[in-house]
Amino acid sequence: MINEILHAKTGPLTRELLREPGEFGLGQLPVVTKPDATTNMVCGYCSTGCGLTIHLKDGEAVNLSPTTEYPVNLGMACPKGWEALSVLDASDRGVTPLLKNERGQFEPVSWNHAMEEFTGRFKSIQKEHGDHSVAFISTGQMVSEEMAYLGALTKFGMGMLHGDGNTRQCMATAVVAYKQAFGFDAPPYTYADFEESDVIVLMGSNICIAHPIMWERVMRNPYSPEIVVIDPRMTETAMNATQHLAAFPKSDQTLLYGIAKTLIERNWIDEDFVRDHTSGFDEFRNFVAEFPLERVSTETGLSIEQIERFAETIHKGQRVSFWWTMGVNQSYQGVRTAQAIINLALMTGNIGRPGTGANSITGQCNAMGSRLFSNTTNLLGGHDFPNPAHRSKVANIMEIDEATIPTENSWAYHEIMEGILKGKIKGLWVICTNTAHSWINQNVAREILDRLDFLVVQDMYHSTETAKMANLTLPAAGWGEKEGTFINSERRFGLVKKVRKAPGEALSDFNIFRLIAHHWGCSEMFKKWTSPEAVFQSLKEFTRDMPCDISGIESYQHLDSEGGIQWPFPEGAISTSEQETNPLGKERRLFVDGKFYHADERAKFLFEEPKPLTEKTSNQFPFILLTGRGTASQWHTQTRTSKSPVLKKLYPQSPFVEINPADAQRCSITANQKVIISSQRGKMIATAFLTHNVQPGQVFIPMHYEATNQLTDAVFDPYSKQPSYKACAVAIKRL
């Protein structure tokens, strides 16, 4: 007894951290969250689309761990995935609709009251200014079924014409690049390609931080691949490269044309593939003749040896894969740069074989779903609004009047913003995105939103920068509180399940759309769509006979038991699990037969003269500002990741700016000093982090800090309309 009091080796505090066999193949687990059942679903952050095993207790999620057998992540997850459940418990979750009163304060209102406001205000705006004066901004973070419902509700039911998604900010460039080159928006790869390549080229992609689980796949590559990273900054990924080409910002297109010229000159091209499967090569050959190594070296700041070595590496590689992310997409010339990558893959025959491809790594968990089913840029299922046959197909599947389907294309995101500025858009419905933080040139973006007569924000949290500007907020259930499917970067459909109860009166976006359809008076159009899975059955029909045909997927159960299914999966396709029991066998790539989606079945060489930086540095603004992902623990505008106390410990809470020590010395800035960074558009305060990782003349600030976009310059790719976040001119001085 006395000994126990003096030496307490066990007791209540010890028991709190006790681990016990968790069963379900999970190994030991904390007693406090020991599951009585498990179920698998896909993660809701990035496009990697990892499988997570949800630990359930009485039907509700209590913990999670990455799914060992899921063919994407093979038992691993990044910090965001591990913490996916905890952000659902945040105190600033929306629990009831909030309506802003005359004094500018939010008041909780009932759903019925909110619906009266919603329909009343939008209908009166439409009555006064025309149907098209109300628009919507969608997302890449909702399930496909909800995207389809939203797109159909707004465009077929509510008479809107203009709607776009935040995917404009991340994937639009890849979409257009693929569409023009391949004839369809079709990322050709499968993650197994990371493991199969002997040369991996990563452009504008810090996958160690932005897609850590894809880096896992690179690390599993048994061939000691040559890894070439093209990035002005020395990133984690560049650190792990065998060749880091720190090309001057936005000079990558020139570099790629120079490489193409070198490959052609040295006859290092796959002539058979070019002849049989491509078009436009002769014009391309003539065009790149204008890119001699000397010019490329001058414009990129790379040595001729570096450039030649890169070309030689591509030539020597048996299986060369090219990967790109936001460094390419978020550019005023992103489409042509992406196509310059595609051109290299085509001319060297590095496509359609294991370990090859011109591969765009997507951003958001359901960016691909948005591309196919959001009904914004494309008509449902990858169709075209102006095409009467497509409209008729969609109308038949939905059993609606074909006349309700718009015959013209929507404005892109920035055109909608301009529309507000010009007074053509008066009402806006923002769903599951945070425009007031994420849109480029933030000060102007907020002024634009301020001009709206009525702004509705539908989000999990009522605290986002955009929600605070709204007239009405609608509380939405989040990932894990609803059902549906995501499509990941490698075209894999994965299932999201309802494993948590939404707080208060929050409703899934799906249920909110149903409620709105009812109050708007158009619920008859959606009578078939009684559940997310019912919508999924329609999605299958939309894709029938399209490149993304998934008519062979039977049901959610089928998706669940297969561990996700990649498109295409047309009816009659053999179940992948029957083909191969090895998880890698579940991975499939496109263009194995060399046939592309253009009418002539050929891929196109597309190119254009590179343009100089849209905002040149000057005496007043002598630095180029690079922006990008800060850490693997942060996601976009941090509406979710900032709600996890653990994730918050993993990145600096206040902004920092990476600056080269030589520049710092010139500006009399010392380590950890507060500095002001300013551009023509705004300014922010950050702490100086002196590092050789950025080149002299360049500075880097993570995009997650709210103030970062006060600096960025609203210029856009002319084809994809994607904002160019990555390079603008700034000044920096000590505070």
Add this chain to the structure above:
Amino acid sequence: MTQPSSQFDNDGLLAWLLEDQQQLTAVEEFSQQHAVDGLPSQAKYYQKLMPASPPGEGEQYAFEVNLDACSGCKACVVACHSLNGLDENETWRDVGLLVGGTTSNPVMQHVTTACHHCIEPACMIACPVDAYEKNPETGIVRHLDDQCFGCQYCTLACPYDVPKYHSGKGIVRKCDMCADRLAVGEAPACVQSCPHEAIAIQIVSIDEVKENAEVDPFLPAAPDPVITYPTTIFKTNRVLPRNTLPADYRSINPQHPHWPLIIMLVLTQLSVGAFAVGHFLTTSFDGAFVEAFQPVQATLALALGLMALGASTLHLGRPQYAFRAVIGLRHSWLSREIVAFGLFAGAASSYAASIWLFGGTAGITQTLGWSVLGTGGLGLFCSAMIYVFTQREFWNLNRTLTRFVLTAVVLGLATSWLALILVSFTLDSNLLSHQQLVGRQFAFWLIVMTAIKLIWEGGIFLHVMNRRNSPLRQTATLMTGPLANFTIARNALGLLGGIVMPAFLLKSASLATPLATVELKNLIMVGMLFIACLIGEFLERYLFFAAVATPRMPGGPRP
């Protein structure tokens, strides 16, 4: 649930949707995974990261980090949190960043670290209640949560900032290398979850760890491994350039001040100092004066000393277990301090009682006085050793002991002077001349000792000029930068209470004003200078805690 009918009215539909939202269907709709016997499914990945057999004689388990594979994703930190059921914001692993090189060849290296399960764990040696045990077979240093009483000394003693205090629970918790997972052949959470297989469990030879510590710098700017012999192996094929340093190398942040400890240290030193001054007075002054002076003086010193010991329990997360503090007497300076001050409290109480009962000049009082000095001095020395043990430069033996002794002297004089003034109201007029003489001596010595202390303390500022970002320069930078207000206040109060006011009194007393008229004024003046000196010392001790440069593993950028 059945589907909502199109005939629903607004309320009916809403009710249906809200109800639907609360239905959890995943379990019924999707086939659950069946319970699996044998090894967990992740084992196929982590088996190669585990040793084939348990450690033998002279060996123990250790983390092995392959720096070339660590890309800084920090999944290990969060997986450890999730798979070990840690509290909301509790983490047992950290990922830091090293940067260096040149613009043409920059280097960045993420470093994942947790407890190093040291050969000679400072946490365990420091712990006064034996709440740590090092497993003789595995070498794992485990914290016994129910034994801990929350003194947080281990958080100061560990050079790697590993044990973390959990204020809600009143205890410290730390990594146990998932000992019970290892025991059944499963990998620790971090090993299981690293997407790049950068963390493994290895068996290391204890002798080898010690030999390596002699020459191995462990990691750039990391604490010297000979302090505790950490076992973690950081391996890399990369050559880190010589200028590679932690990303937070230049960031300086004030440390936790530990207010109960500030109060406890300053007041115990005051008490010891006051007893010492009182004791030595008996040998050099008139007996009648001593008899009048001692009771007040000793009572004041005792009251403040007991208050200090009371304050120290406020620092405990679970003060109800304070009695366990003696358990670690054989190795913990904190146990020793507590025991020494416990004896001091007994001796001081007896001494004070003896003064009241037998008088200050009685033989027994004299003997007890020596025991008060002995135990008090020992306690003060143990107090200093608590901080010396942490091997922080600002807290080394010379600096800490000098500081504590000077505090005892300065506050001992100030307290005694205050007692002297209080006593003066009761003195016969023939003793007042004595009182004045003693008062002048107190004033003189207070000025001298305060001046010495302030000048000695100010010596730290010389380190601002250090070329290297040494710990003492970091301390000086903190005191002149983020903590400048505390530094200014500390010196202003020291000057005022220890020099300006005593000098003024010394001067005015020399004017030979009739004493009766100045008594109240004197009381106010001395009372004020006492408070100024006391608060000045509190602030000095605040800076002692807040401005210390703490050793730590490399961290990330810290704006």
